[in-house]
Amino acid sequence: MIKNKTWDVFCKIIDNYGDIGVSYRLSKNLVELNQVVRMFVSELHSFKKIEPRIDTSKCEQIIDNIQIILWDNSACSVSILDSIVPSDIIIEMFACNLPDNYIFHITDKSIWINLEYLSAEDWVEECHEKLSFSNGHFKYFFFPGFTDKTGGLNFEQNLITKQSQGKQIIETKYGIDKIVSRNTLCCSIFCYENKTILSLLANVDENIIFIVPEGVFSAYLMRYSELYRITVLDGSLMVNQFGVYIKIIPMTNQHDYDQLLMSCDLNIVRGEDSFVRAQILSTPFFWNIYQQKYNAHLKKLDDFLEKYKVCVDDDQLFESLVYISNSLNTPTYEYDNSIFYKVHFINILQNLEKLQNSATRWQNRIMKIGTLARNLILFAQSREK
Numbered sequence: 001m002i003k004n005k006t007w008d009v010f011c012k013i014i015d016n017y018g019d020i021g022v023s024y025r026l027s028k029n030l031v032e033l034n035q036v037v038r039m040f041v042s043e044l045h046s047f048k049k050i051e052p053r054i055d056t057s058k059c060e061q062i063i064d065n066i067q068i069i070l071w072d073n074s075a076c077s078v079s080i081l082d083s084i085v086p087s088d089i090i091i092e093m094f095a096c097n098l099p100d101n102y103i104f105h106i107t108d109k110s111i112w113i114n115l116e117y118l119s120a121e122d123w124v125e126e127c128h129e130k131l132s133f134s135n136g137h138f139k140y141f142f143f144p145g146f147t148d149k150t151g152g153l154n155f156e157q158n159l160i161t162k163q164s165q166g167k168q169i170i171e172t173k174y175g176i177d178k179i180v181s182r183n184t185l186c187c188s189i190f191c192y193e194n195k196t197i198l199s200l201l202a203n204v205d206e207n208i209i210f211i212v213p214e215g216v217f218s219a220y221l222m223r224y225s226e227l228y229r230i231t232v233l234d235g236s237l238m239v240n241q242f243g244v245y246i247k248i249i250p251m252t253n254q255h256d257y258d259q260l261l262m263s264c265d266l267n268i269v270r271g272e273d274s275f276v277r278a279q280i281l282s283t284p285f286f287w288n289i290y291q292q293k294y295n296a297h298l299k300k301l302d303d304f305l306e307k308y309k310v311c312v313d314d315d316q317l318f319e320s321l322v323y324i325s326n327s328l329n330t331p332t333y334e335y336d337n338s339i340f341y342k343v344h345f346i347n348i349l350q351n352l353e354k355l356q357n358s359a360t361r362w363q364n365r366i367m368k369i370g371t372l373a374r375n376l377i378l379f380a381q382s383r384e385k
């Protein structure tokens with residue numbers, strides 16, 4: 001049985017939207033399971049991008065039963081943390097280092113958990129739920145993951161009620177309904193600055209439209225459009241040399257982004273949370289992984305694909321998946337018309353139905369591990385004194 005507990009979730013925003021995206025998603029999923037949640041967030045402007053209801057002028061606010069507290073050097077933030085009583089469970093997101101004035105109040109009544117980044121690497125199972133002791137406090141390490149020896153993935157219990165609004169609604173919403181036909185494929189692109197993807201957009205001549213939420217990649221696309229013979233028709237609509245359209249759309253809240261993912265035939269996702277959403281919403285996707293020093297990310301990509309392989313029953317299709325995944329995560333890779341496009345990308349587009357089946361098989365598999373929020377709650381209960 002799940003007991004009602006209080007939770008403090010600390011999130012330091014390093015860059016982009018993943019730190020806050022994962023933290024907010026987890027907080028919502030905990031509230032869905034009747035937990036009482038406070039979030040401590042290092043800045044609110046990035047948060048507002050994925051949750052427009054955020055008031056960036058407020059030090060404290062409540063949205064959908066989550067208390068959101070600014071965690072910075074401002075007087076109001078410091079005074080809250082100076083006098084706070086920590087919750088039953090403390091979540092330190094991605095080893096973000098809790099503030100000293102808060103640590104001062106932690107007693108052994110609270111369970112302190114460091115929630116780590118997602119990885120498909122095998123060592124994760126060894127480190128999951130391990131205890132460490134430092135500066136007079138015990139802290140558990142909790143790892144999300146893809147096997148039942150990990151904490152599972154960050155998704156909501158009521159996922160089953162999520163339905164796609166359908167492609168046409170999305171096309172109308174983003175004003176592209178007049179330029180697509182019934183058979184036009186739709187591919188969303190949420191990625192980092194990426195030359196391979198840019199050259200793919202410039203050279204594709206299929207019946208497809210690309211939808212790009214604004215951000216680092218749309219700015220990159222604008223910057224290099226001329227060089228890649230992509231014409232800007234108006235501020236947000238572009239067309240490549242073969243008449244393939246690219247539509248830049250505003251960033252939306254997480255719910256609407258889910259709708260975009262579910263409505264597209266193919267998605268390019270990145271980081272951690274959009275990567276998980278593409279899987280949990282059962283969509284065909286490519287992953288533009290967050291780049292790390294010494295190419296550490298390539299091993300993570302390999303390990304993920306190795307796990308995903310069990311759901312792809314066509315060897316040639318898997319080969320294309322691997323080829324494209326590797327090329328779009330190798331910064332020096334330039335689009336190669338003969339191999340990349342003619343063979344692999346077309347193979348993907350022609351086999352979207354098969355890939356959709358693989359995505360559904362994979363979704364079933366990862367959902368069996370249970371939600372990250374539920375696994376965290378059960379873990380915390382098992383460690384209660």
Ligand code: TRH
Pocket residue numbers: 014015016017018019020021022049050051190213250251252253254255257270271272273274275290
């Ligand atoms: O933004 P990301 O690249 O985030 C990160 C960070 O860089 C982080 O430091 C790094 O460690 C991590 O990746 C691996 O990608 P991610 O994780 O997909 O987060 C994006 C969030 O933004 C996700 O919650 C979905 C959300 N989003 C919206 O809510 N609306 C939108 O329109 C879009 C495009 C995304």
